[in-house]
Amino acid sequence: xxxxxxxxxxxxxxxxxxxxxxxxxxxxxxxxxxxxxxxxxxxxxxxxxxxxxxxxxxxxxxxxxxxxxxxxxxxxxxxxxxxxxxxxxxxxxxxxxxxxxxxxxxxxxxxxxxxxxxxxxxxxxxxxxxxxxxxxxxxxxxxxxxxxxxxxxxxxxxxxxxxxxxxxxxxxxxxxxxxxxxxxxxxxxxxxxxxxxxxxxxxxxxxxxxxxxxxxxxxxxxxxxxxxxxxxxxxxxxxxxxxxxxxxxxxxxxxxxxxxxxxxxxxxxxxxxxxxxxxxxxxxxxxxxxxxxxxxxxxxxxxxxxxxxxxxxxxxxxxxxxxxxxxxxxxxxxxxxxxxxxxxxxxxxxxxxxxxxxxxxxxxxxxxxxxxxxxxxxxxxxxxxxxxxxxxxxxxxxxxxxxxxxxxxxxxxxxxxxxxxxxxxxxxxxxxxxxxxxxxxxxxxxxxxxxxxxxxxxxxxxxxxxxxxxxxxxxxxxxxxxxxxxxxxxxxxxxxxx
Amino acid sequence: xxxxxxxxxxxxxxxxxxxxxxxxxxxxxxxxxxxxxxxxxxxxxxxxxxxxxxxxxxxxxxxxxxxxxxxxxxxxxxxxxxxxxxxxxxxxxxxxxxxxxxxxxxxxxxxxxxxx
Numbered sequence: 001x002x003x004x005x006x007x008x009x010x011x012x013x014x015x016x017x018x019x020x021x022x023x024x025x026x027x028x029x030x031x032x033x034x035x036x037x038x039x040x041x042x043x044x045x046x047x048x049x050x051x052x053x054x055x056x057x058x059x060x061x062x063x064x065x066x067x068x069x070x071x072x073x074x075x076x077x078x079x080x081x082x083x084x085x086x087x088x089x090x091x092x093x094x095x096x097x098x099x100x101x102x103x104x105x106x107x108x109x110x111x112x113x114x115x116x117x118x119x120x121x122x123x124x125x126x127x128x129x130x131x132x133x134x135x136x137x138x139x140x141x142x143x144x145x146x147x148x149x150x151x152x153x154x155x156x157x158x159x160x161x162x163x164x165x166x167x168x169x170x171x172x173x174x175x176x177x178x179x180x181x182x183x184x185x186x187x188x189x190x191x192x193x194x195x196x197x198x199x200x201x202x203x204x205x206x207x208x209x210x211x212x213x214x215x216x217x218x219x220x221x222x223x224x225x226x227x228x229x230x231x232x233x234x235x236x237x238x239x240x241x242x243x244x245x246x247x248x249x250x251x252x253x254x255x256x257x258x259x260x261x262x263x264x265x266x267x268x269x270x271x272x273x274x275x276x277x278x279x280x281x282x283x284x285x286x287x288x289x290x291x292x293x294x295x296x297x298x299x300x301x302x303x304x305x306x307x308x309x310x311x312x313x314x315x316x317x318x319x320x321x322x323x324x325x326x327x328x329x330x331x332x333x334x335x336x337x338x339x340x341x342x343x344x345x346x347x348x349x350x351x352x353x354x355x356x357x358x359x360x361x362x363x364x365x366x367x368x369x370x371x372x373x374x375x376x377x378x379x380x381x382x383x384x385x386x387x388x389x390x391x392x393x394x395x396x397x398x399x400x401x402x403x404x405x406x407x408x409x410x411x412x413x414x415x416x417x418x419x420x421x422x423x424x425x426x427x428x429x430x431x432x433x434x435x436x437x438x439x440x441x442x443x444x445x446x447x448x449x450x451x452x453x454x455x456x457x458x459x460x461x462x463x464x465x466x467x468x469x470x471x472x473x474x475x476x477x478x479x480x481x482x483x484x485x486x487x488x489x490x491x492x493x494x495x496x497x498x
Numbered sequence: 499x500x501x502x503x504x505x506x507x508x509x510x511x512x513x514x515x516x517x518x519x520x521x522x523x524x525x526x527x528x529x530x531x532x533x534x535x536x537x538x539x540x541x542x543x544x545x546x547x548x549x550x551x552x553x554x555x556x557x558x559x560x561x562x563x564x565x566x567x568x569x570x571x572x573x574x575x576x577x578x579x580x581x582x583x584x585x586x587x588x589x590x591x592x593x594x595x596x597x598x599x600x601x602x603x604x605x606x607x608x609x610x611x612x613x614x
Contacts, residue, residue, distance in 0.1 A: 115596055230554065238550055279591075284586075492513060
């Protein structure tokens, strides 16, 4: 496609314009709220990073689900389901716990502790709990590297989608898309991101439902589509997929850890669990989150798997969803439906960007280099916004011409975050003996063994490498923590005392 | 808070201070999440691999989907939604999230913080 499809592009442009409006509206709110709280830098940080802890239930669910569901669930996953059939939908449903698991397991205790310690991010939490520069530096460096790589990969996915469906040049699409995300995040902070995520969550739901219904109607009903898939290849309707020895039981089951139970370790997701207003918000957030995440996961992956019976021979997995959308809908409607996958990417990148900015400004700058900034609201605001733009520029630079290293980092991005944060967060919250040497041992073992397995044994014990590496990381954490000094009584009292 | 008069309602822990009484409830609720997650996994594995491992020709179908897929993914999702609604409505407790004073904590415990 060489010419630009304006009728498809126009609805997308309008949608992006709304993102800017929301960002600037949120900026106003952050300013007002920080001034009300005395106009200090610390008040600004709490407003900017956690929205002043006033997120309600529906918004909490939407921002959690929209943050978690990314290009992987809206572009890559359905594209793979197109090739492997129902088996890949089955694998993707290892994400059934997405909506309730993080919110229930971190739960109210995480919200209470983060209020007691004044933590605005996972790093704040880890700093208060472990009182260790080493823990904090490993955490911050891991956030900066892995999340920048993850964001670049998301932007590449979204730009290819825009390129494939509207005919824009890849680089034009990238810049157009990236500026929208970076600006609304930079000016709006957490509040802006959460508003946007809510809108994006709704767009994702509408888009997914429309696409799914259109595919089922076009294909002549579910029963007929399933039989058509069977006729293409019987493996398409079996849980083992179409390729012998690829979707084995231990490997597929490992996804319950990688994208199911361990997602508590993703800082952008866990941060959502500090932001809600009260226990009622949490309760309704759990219910809405479970419903919305399941509708989206099931709808998109089934759309990809069913799509094979209607548009055959799509070569690149990333092009399955845009090709299906442009084939099934008239150009204007296609533009509206395409907002769904774009929203999935935007809502993930904006939250990740905020976590990286928090790591740089809050964790490193304010705590180690210039503590006097805590008192200066205007200066801290400018620094935060500028940092946001610089990180955005770096990500665009990487996505512009992806270097070899980027591809490598992204492969490791999710697993790297899980290995760094899962155990220090959970054990720090629930186990009094968790201490800094244990946390460091756990982090180093997790990242180290994951790298080793990844390179030398593609499937250790037939599983995905994340499973044994998280298990070893847990063992290292507990053994080292048992052998070394218990955390100071001051910390225990801060976290556990009334 | 910890230095005031001894409280009859709030008991000290092994470190010699009064622990936040809300944590007991929090830990119980975390276990609900873990148990529900494991139940989802078991349904998924047993239905998916139990019914889906035979020859494709012998599959039975529910609403057009192969039975293994319908039960392990679609019915399992509906179960997860029903279970979260049940747990939230019947098993999870409303509580303040901000730091509590001793008086608030006593009132919280007396209103059934330890039970239910």
